[in-house]
Amino acid sequence: MINGDRVRQAREFCGLTQTDLASRVSVDQSTIALVEAGLRQPSSEMLASLAMQTGFSPAFFRQGFPPQFSVGSLLFRAQQSVTARQRSQAQRYGEIVYESAMRMAAQVVTTNPLRLPQLDPGTTPELAAELTRAALGLAPDRPVGPLINLIERSGVIVLALPTHLPKRDAFSLWTQATPSTPLIALSTGVPGDRLRFSVAHELGHLVLHSALKGGLAAVEKEADRFAAAFLLPAASMWQELVPPLTLTMLAELKPRWGVAIQALVMRGKELEIISPNQAAYLFKQISMRGWRTSEPIRLEPEKPRAYRKMAELLYGSPIDVRRLADEAALPVGLVQDILDVHAGLEEMPRRQPEGSTNVVKFKRRPERQPE
Amino acid sequence: MFEDSPDPDSIVSDLTRLVPVTYGALEVGVAKAHSYFETEGAEIEPFLFSQIVRWSARRHLTTKGRLTVEFEFDELANNGLSISFEGYDIRLRKAFRGGVPTPGSFAMETFHSQTFGFFGDASRPNLFILWDVSRPSYDLAPDLYVACPKESTLKFPNVAECHWLVKLPNVALMPQPAVRVDDFDKYEDLPIHRPLEATGEAE
Numbered sequence: 001m002i003n004g005d006r007v008r009q010a011r012e013f014c015g016l017t018q019t020d021l022a023s024r025v026s027v028d029q030s031t032i033a034l035v036e037a038g039l040r041q042p043s044s045e046m047l048a049s050l051a052m053q054t055g056f057s058p059a060f061f062r063q064g065f066p067p068q069f070s071v072g073s074l075l076f077r078a079q080q081s082v083t084a085r086q087r088s089q090a091q092r093y094g095e096i097v098y099e100s101a102m103r104m105a106a107q108v109v110t111t112n113p114l115r116l117p118q119l120d121p122g123t124t125p126e127l128a129a130e131l132t133r134a135a136l137g138l139a140p141d142r143p144v145g146p147l148i149n150l151i152e153r154s155g156v157i158v159l160a161l162p163t164h165l166p167k168r169d170a171f172s173l174w175t176q177a178t179p180s181t182p183l184i185a186l187s188t189g190v191p192g193d194r195l196r197f198s199v200a201h202e203l204g205h206l207v208l209h210s211a212l213k214g215g216l217a218a219v220e221k222e223a224d225r226f227a228a229a230f231l232l233p234a235a236s237m238w239q240e241l242v243p244p245l246t247l248t249m250l251a252e253l254k255p256r257w258g259v260a261i262q263a264l265v266m267r268g269k270e271l272e273i274i275s276p277n278q279a280a281y282l283f284k285q286i287s288m289r290g291w292r293t294s295e296p297i298r299l300e301p302e303k304p305r306a307y308r309k310m311a312e313l314l315y316g317s318p319i320d321v322r323r324l325a326d327e328a329a330l331p332v333g334l335v336q337d338i339l340d341v342h343a344g345l346e347e348m349p350r351r352q353p354e355g356s357t358n359v360v361k362f363k364r365r366p367e368r369q370p371e
Numbered sequence: 372m373f374e375d376s377p378d379p380d381s382i383v384s385d386l387t388r389l390v391p392v393t394y395g396a397l398e399v400g401v402a403k404a405h406s407y408f409e410t411e412g413a414e415i416e417p418f419l420f421s422q423i424v425r426w427s428a429r430r431h432l433t434t435k436g437r438l439t440v441e442f443e444f445d446e447l448a449n450n451g452l453s454i455s456f457e458g459y460d461i462r463l464r465k466a467f468r469g470g471v472p473t474p475g476s477f478a479m480e481t482f483h484s485q486t487f488g489f490f491g492d493a494s495r496p497n498l499f500i501l502w503d504v505s506r507p508s509y510d511l512a513p514d515l516y517v518a519c520p521k522e523s524t525l526k527f528p529n530v531a532e533c534h535w536l537v538k539l540p541n542v543a544l545m546p547q548p549a550v551r552v553d554d555f556d557k558y559e560d561l562p563i564h565r566p567l568e569a570t571g572e573a574e
Contacts, residue, residue: 244402248395
């Protein structure tokens with residue numbers, strides 16, 4: 001028995017319209033519509049064709065309903081020239097990676113209590129950022145280290161999607177599981193500094209906007225204000241951004257605070273450390289050097305870890321990708337892509353041990369050959 | 372005097388650490404000069420603009436510049452900028468038509484002529500580091516240049532003759548390999564474990 005919702009899920013995952021898919025499997029659009037609505041079962045030939053055209057195995061289509069997965073902050077970005085098809089595709093990617101993650105999560109034990117603050121209605125983004133820092137165990141004035149690791153350790157599910165989502169770097173939602181859990185989904189191919197700001201922006205949505213109040217643009221602005229205050233606390237910025245700001249100074253601050261030079265300029269302007277004219281002057285300098293799109297000091301994009309860690313525990317190390325894919329009824333290539341965008345233990349950021357430069361490295365002695 | 376000027380590449384390499392400090396000081400100078408005319412609500416006057424840049428850059432170099440790089444700083448008339456670094460005598464000047472301005476004093480003529488004393492080192496010639504602004508915005512140009520001057524009889528408004536003039540890369544603002552955001556907190560792997568009954572052993 002084929003589940004029509006799964007056909008629709010696979011189609012939207014592939015970014016296809018009903019007409020697109022119909023022409024690929026050589027049927028009418030109405031046939032696809034009927035199958036998706038559960039009013040008609042496809043023939044075995046059509047099922048094979050659906051599987052071939054979407055890349056999902058017939059077993060995938062025989063599964064129960066996909067998880068309830070709200071649009072979340074994808075809704076907030078709706079006004080930013082994102083098409084409905086792009087939004088659905090992002091949502092479907094999220095659903096598939098989430099379902100696969102939850103399948104594994106049911107077989108492991110996580111001792112990771114949720115540490116996001118409960119805020120009173122009307123809390124300003126700046127106060128929310130301060131309270132969130134405190135809830136996550138951060139000092140009020142220090143740079144935030146590896147952000148994604150911190151958020152994962154705070155009970156938020158962070159999943160990387162093996163695709164570049166157009167016009168968005170990340171989205172967030174509260175899952176409809178019981179209990180509801182916050183989730184952030186990340187696009188790939190985003191520069192490290194921008195990704196950190198986007199993750200902080202989504203964290204802002206999670207703590208501020210569990211229910212949508214006010215206009216979409218206002219909500220986005222609040223999340224931006226949260227991200228700026230969370231990553232670049234005002235008190236520290238007053239110490240760090242000593243006018244006149246120069247590119248040389250900002251380039252030094254960038255890797256320390258883990259944000260783009262442009263974000264530092266914006267923060268200086270917001271806090272009125274520099275005048276709008278000075279900010280405009282710096283932005284002109286940034287444009288003149290072509291740094292609007294590519295800044296000179298790049299930060300390595302951070303990766304979430306939980307998905308891969310669960311796979312390592314359940315499917316061995318190296319991970320038995322084929323077994324994982326079979327059990328999740330997903331294409332092996334897709335599972336491998338999902339694993340690749342999550343961090344192995346060796347990829348995780350670490351503090352350099354003190355005095356590490358003086359450490360003498362010993363090589364392993366070669367095995368003695370039998371004489 | 373010397374006939375064969377040293378290789379510019381090795382000199383550019385010697386100056387690597389000085390460039391970010393110098394450029395940073397000039398950025399401060401240009402920002403201060405802009406701020407002055409903005410506050411006054413007046414149009415930029417080029418000569419005063421350059422004076423403010425030199426004065427502010429000199430102040431920045433003497434107060435903050437030495438925190439990162441060791442160099443000596445000579446006081447010159449008219450807010451002139453002169454640095455001794457790694458055995459080089461260097462004058463910071465605003466470019467004139469993209470080159471070195473002709474000398475306007477006897478002292479400067481001597482500097483151009485590369486006259487070395489008894490203990491002089493011809494491998495460490497006198498140098499100019501040139502800065503400039505773009506017109507009409509008066510933004511600091513993105514690159515500094517280094518020039519090795521030579522004696523000449525040219526007078527203003529010509530550009531002084533040089534052995535060579537090359538761009539000085541500023542490593543602080545150049546594309547660099549990606550760095551990790553770490554060294555802040557100790558990384559802890561996530562507390563995710565197999566259930567005890569599955570492994571038969573405590574995690």
